Amino acid sequence: MTSLSGASGSLSLNLRIWRQDNPGEPGAYRSFRLERVGADLSLLEALDQLNEQLIATGERPVHFEHDCREGICGSCGFLVNGQAHGPRAATSVCQLYLRQFADGATLTLEPWRSRAFPPIQDLVVERSALDRLIAAGGYCSVNTGQAPDGNAMLIGQEQAASAFATATCIGCGACVASCRNASASLFVAAKLAHLGQLPQGQPERRRRARAMQQQMTAEGFGSCSSNLECEAVCPKQISADWISWMHREAR
Amino acid sequence: MIEHCGISRDAGGLRSGLEELAALAGRFHAEVRVPGTAEGPNPELEKALRVADFFGLAQLMLRDALAREESCGAHFREEHQSAEGEARRDDANFAHIAAWEHRGDGAEPLRHAEPLRFTTLQPSTRSYR
Amino acid sequence: MSSLPDPQLPAGPIAEAWRRSREALPLISPLRKRNLTLLVVGTGLAGASAAATLAEQGYRVRVLSFHDSPRRAHSVAAQGGINAARAQAVDGDSVSRLFADTLRGGDFRAREAGCQRLAEISSAIIDQCVAQGVPFAREYGGTLATRSFGGALVSRTFYARGQTGQQLLYGAYQALMRQVAAGRVELLCRREVLELITVDGVARGVVCRDLLSGALEVHTAQAVLLATGGYSNVYFLSTNALKSNASAIWQAHRQGALFANPCFTQIHPTCIPSGDAYQCKLTLMSESLRNDGRIWLPASAGDERAPAAIPEDERDYFLERLYPAYGNMAPRDVASRRARELCNAGHGVGPGGRSVYLDLRDAIAREGRQVIEARYGNLLEMYERISGDDPTDTPMRIYPAPHYTMGGLWVDYPLMSSIPGLFVLGEANFSEHGANRLGASALMQGLADGYFIAPATVTAWLSGHPTPTIADDAPACREALERARSRIGALFQGGGTLPVDAFHRQL
Ligand SMILES: Cc1cc2nc3c(=O)[nH]c(=O)nc-3n(C[C@H](O)[C@H](O)[C@H](O)COP(=O)(O)OP(=O)(O)OC[C@H]3O[C@@H](n4cnc5c(N)ncnc54)[C@H](O)[C@@H]3O)c2cc1C
Ligand code: FES
Numbered sequence: 001m002t003s004l005s006g007a008s009g010s011l012s013l014n015l016r017i018w019r020q021d022n023p024g025e026p027g028a029y030r031s032f033r034l035e036r037v038g039a040d041l042s043l044l045e046a047l048d049q050l051n052e053q054l055i056a057t058g059e060r061p062v063h064f065e066h067d068c069r070e071g072i073c074g075s076c077g078f079l080v081n082g083q084a085h086g087p088r089a090a091t092s093v094c095q096l097y098l099r100q101f102a103d104g105a106t107l108t109l110e111p112w113r114s115r116a117f118p119p120i121q122d123l124v125v126e127r128s129a130l131d132r133l134i135a136a137g138g139y140c141s142v143n144t145g146q147a148p149d150g151n152a153m154l155i156g157q158e159q160a161a162s163a164f165a166t167a168t169c170i171g172c173g174a175c176v177a178s179c180r181n182a183s184a185s186l187f188v189a190a191k192l193a194h195l196g197q198l199p200q201g202q203p204e205r206r207r208r209a210r211a212m213q214q215q216m217t218a219e220g221f222g223s224c225s226s227n228l229e230c231e232a233v234c235p236k237q238i239s240a241d242w243i244s245w246m247h248r249e250a251r
Numbered sequence: 252m253i254e255h256c257g258i259s260r261d262a263g264g265l266r267s268g269l270e271e272l273a274a275l276a277g278r279f280h281a282e283v284r285v286p287g288t289a290e291g292p293n294p295e296l297e298k299a300l301r302v303a304d305f306f307g308l309a310q311l312m313l314r315d316a317l318a319r320e321e322s323c324g325a326h327f328r329e330e331h332q333s334a335e336g337e338a339r340r341d342d343a344n345f346a347h348i349a350a351w352e353h354r355g356d357g358a359e360p361l362r363h364a365e366p367l368r369f370t371t372l373q374p375s376t377r378s379y380r
Numbered sequence: 381m382s383s384l385p386d387p388q389l390p391a392g393p394i395a396e397a398w399r400r401s402r403e404a405l406p407l408i409s410p411l412r413k414r415n416l417t418l419l420v421v422g423t424g425l426a427g428a429s430a431a432a433t434l435a436e437q438g439y440r441v442r443v444l445s446f447h448d449s450p451r452r453a454h455s456v457a458a459q460g461g462i463n464a465a466r467a468q469a470v471d472g473d474s475v476s477r478l479f480a481d482t483l484r485g486g487d488f489r490a491r492e493a494g495c496q497r498l499a500e501i502s503s504a505i506i507d508q509c510v511a512q513g514v515p516f517a518r519e520y521g522g523t524l525a526t527r528s529f530g531g532a533l534v535s536r537t538f539y540a541r542g543q544t545g546q547q548l549l550y551g552a553y554q555a556l557m558r559q560v561a562a563g564r565v566e567l568l569c570r571r572e573v574l575e576l577i578t579v580d581g582v583a584r585g586v587v588c589r590d591l592l593s594g595a596l597e598v599h600t601a602q603a604v605l606l607a608t609g610g611y612s613n614v615y616f617l618s619t620n621a622l623k624s625n626a627s628a629i630w631q632a633h634r635q636g637a638l639f640a641n642p643c644f645t646q647i648h649p650t651c652i653p654s655g656d657a658y659q660c661k662l663t664l665m666s667e668s669l670r671n672d673g674r675i676w677l678p679a680s681a682g683d684e685r686a687p688a689a690i691p692e693d694e695r696d697y698f699l700e701r702l703y704p705a706y707g708n709m710a711p712r713d714v715a716s717r718r719a720r721e722l723c724n725a726g727h728g729v730g731p732g733g734r735s736v737y738l739d740l741r742d743a744i745a746r747e748g749r750q751v752i753e754a755r756y757g758n759l760l761e762m763y764e765r766i767s768g769d770d771p772t773d774t775p776m777r778i779y780p781a782p783h784y785t786m787g788g789l790w791v792d793y794p795l796m797s798s799i800p801g802l803f804v805l806g807e808a809n810f811s812e813h814g815a816n817r818l819g820a821s822a823l824m825q826g827l828a829d830g831y832f833i834a835p836a837t838v839t840a841w842l843s844g845h846p847t848p849t850i851a852d853d854a855p856a857c858r859e860a861l862e863r864a865r866s867r868i869g870a871l872f873q874g875g876g877t878l879p880v881d882a883f884h885r886q887l
Pocket of ligand 1: 421423425447452454457460463544574607608619621624625628664666783784805808820822826
């Protein structure tokens with residue numbers, strides 16, 4: 001067995017990182033070298049290590065979002081060599097391990113770039129536009145205490161599983177960041193498909209589809225031109241087929 | 252903390268935990284470097300505020316573990332176990348909730364006890380054998 | 381203080397006590413609610429469900445969270461499932477069994493009335509979540525599916541693959557965003573609460589730091605609800621998200637709120653072990669894997685052979701050996717402790733001999749690889765990603781790690797702390813789990829607190845107490861601001877050289 005022990009050795013990396021103090025000032029790439037870091041570390045842990053070095057030298061540490069470090073909270077996200085969340089499919093950047101990279105590799109890290117995601121600092125952008133998309137209609141209008149018996153509505157196993165698959169979206173914004181038009185179509189389609197596939201979601205189905213798509217335009221997200229980059233980068237592998245499904249829904 | 256107040260605990264370990272903690276907390280304020288300023292985003296400042304609070308709480312955890320002279324649930328005191336290595340609970344003295352009152356930093360906190368009463372189910376020994 | 385406040389336990393027999401006391405609780409007119417502001421700190425299961433429900437009832441609610449979005453609260457990471465007694469399975473589960481399991485699981489260190497209330501509410505939680513569109517797993521026939529969890533002999537855990545917390549949280553988050561759209565909730569993200577404001581001993585607000593501008597803000601209200609999660613991050617390596625913290629409850633404690641049972645912390649047996657010193661957290665593997673995985677160690681100490689090379693009769697399935705009734709489903713504390721004992725005795729595997737095997741081999745042989753992969757898909761992927769090993773070929777190596785804190789701020793039966801007007805919900809309070817929490821009961825407790833208990837008890841408290849509006853520059857607010865400012869200032873004064881993590885790691 002090879003893993004976890006640091007037995008898989010160490011490697012050195014060149015990091016080109018986008019540095020920007022605040023939205024008002026222009027940013028630029030800065031290069032750093034990490035010598036002999038453990039290959040079993042995640043990329044974010046390598047950034048932690050870099051930050052400890054920067055603190056020691058009195059430089060401002062690199063600001064990046066993270067929290068759960070296990071691919072579920074959706075906090076983390078930046079481009080690694082132009083790819084949202086880096087080269088590994090179905091993986092958020094916090095789940096990217098250095099053993100993925102060759103010794104001496106150069107990694108360019110830059111923030112999501114989209115009109116609807118204003119920059120904050122370094123690799124951090126503001127993604128609250130996604131919350132406003134949900135607020136526009138991504139729910140079932142049921143007050144606490146009004147619920148009928150959960151078994152009163154039978155839902156087939158496959159149907160429940162398919163709704164679940166679309167409900168796994170973690171709201172990281174990678175789909176937007178990788179889209180030429182900075183469209184949030186996959187994000188919106190996933191929510192519409194989650195609720196639209198379940199009986200509970202039926203009463204508001206059409207209103208929801210219309211309202212969320214209108215809000216998408218209002219927030220400055222672009223429209224979909226079927227490049228499917230979003231599907232390729234989605235850490236939860238949500239299928240872009242739902243986007244065409246969504247276009248039919250709104251009619 | 253994981254060493255002294257983790258899966259199993261004993262008085263000696265808890266006491267040395269308290270000493271090490273006091274030393275560490277003291278060093279923290281003297282030796283930590285929080286870069287930047289309080290204006291604008293500063294994740295290191297956020298971290299420092301959180302860790303500073305952990306020191307106080309860790310101390311309270313150790314005290315509580317020391318005061319609870321029994322093994323119950325996830326709190327396993329090495330001193331209180333059966334021959335088979337199972338937990339030995341002490342219902343006569345510890346069937347209560349310990350509620351700690353803060354009396355100023357540096358002052359000893361006060362331990363209150365809220366007795367527990369069981370009317371439907373009488374305390375039994377947990378057995379998963 | 382010097383004496384403990386009355387825990388306000390219900391009178392009479394505990395069965396149905398919650399229904400009885402709830403029906404007797406005073407109400408407030410909808411008109412008056414509109415003029416009352418409530419502060420909810422935290423948007424995990426407990427906070428989001430409480431904020432949404434209180435807003436539905438007509439209160440003005442202001443929600444604070446340090447996250448950039450409510451959906452990121454750490455509840456999102458809960459994997460295995462949520463317990464509920466729905467009394468329809470053939471194994472005869474019932475409210476009284478869930479009650480008994482909770483009280484026994486907590487080793488008789490919890491209030492029986494609280495455990496009973498949880499068990500009674502549990503079924504309604506599932507209904508509520510289903511109505512919101514939470515895609516729970518279903519049987520072929522279309523009914524809700526269940527599985528069993530550590531410490532229980534019945535199958536009462538409802539789940540959505542290995543992402544139950546995520547799905548429940550999104551249900552609550554969506555309910556919350558609906559209230560934001562309706563203008564009844566003001567959502568303030570990227571705000572870290574640093575101080576509690578009390579006026580004449582009553583909680584009236586908080587001071588928080590805007591994490592973008594750095595500005596300190598005062599927020600006042602008629603009552604404050606803390607739903608800020610647990611404190612497992614006191615330990616450097618835990619399964620909690622990196623930013624999970626205890627600041628809100630710790631500062632409330634310093635302002636007078638009693639802290640109950642701080643030493644009751646749960647160590648989870650099935651985490652992916654650590655390797656490098658810079659590793660910053662341990663990832664949990666849901667213990668639902670223990671339904672199908674068998675835990676073992678080499679029978680002889682110091683055996684360094686690869687797991688496949690160790691024959692069956694040289695393997696020690698120690699949980700099955702020691703606990704024939706529960707076997708691999710023995711409760712968390714027992715499983716963790718036995719694993720550690722054997723590791724200390726030299727049987728452990730992996731780097732430093734600190735891990736044990738969790739082996740799916742027999743389950744795969746019995747049910748087929750596909751079935752097992754379908755059941756645990758994302759967990760197996762996660763393990764593979766972190767460790768580089770395929771768990772369907774090689775047994776997983778797991779390690780115990782701090783995971784959950786039963787202790788927390790002391791609350792009475794209505795969930796109010798010893799500071800009047802300060803309510804504490806979810807993992808942040810100490811309630812119901814006693815000295816040990818059953819698997820899948822934290823989600824249940826957080827949602828019971830948020831959807832059903834606090835909305836009723838907060839109203840009852842407000843109805844009987846004056847609810848003055850406090851000016852943002854009242855002396856109590858200025859004092860709290862000053863406390864926050866000086867704590868921040870002190871951190872910059874050290875002139876030291878070491879990063880914060882260097883200290884946290886030693887803790
Ligand atoms: C990996 C993992 C798996 C788990 N699996 C299960 C399971 O299968 N079943 C089960 O029942 N339980 C499980 N648990 C436990 C359960 O998830 C938690 O106990 C529960 O979700 C806690 O919910 P909460 O609402 O109390 O807090 P959290 O979800 O932690 O939310 C805390 C909120 O408070 C906010 N906050 C915190 N401090 C501040 C502050 N100072 N200022 C402003 N905002 C603040 C945060 O932003 C966040 O919104 C698991 C826990 C972990 C770690
Ligand atoms: S840090 Fe949570 S998804 Fe990456």
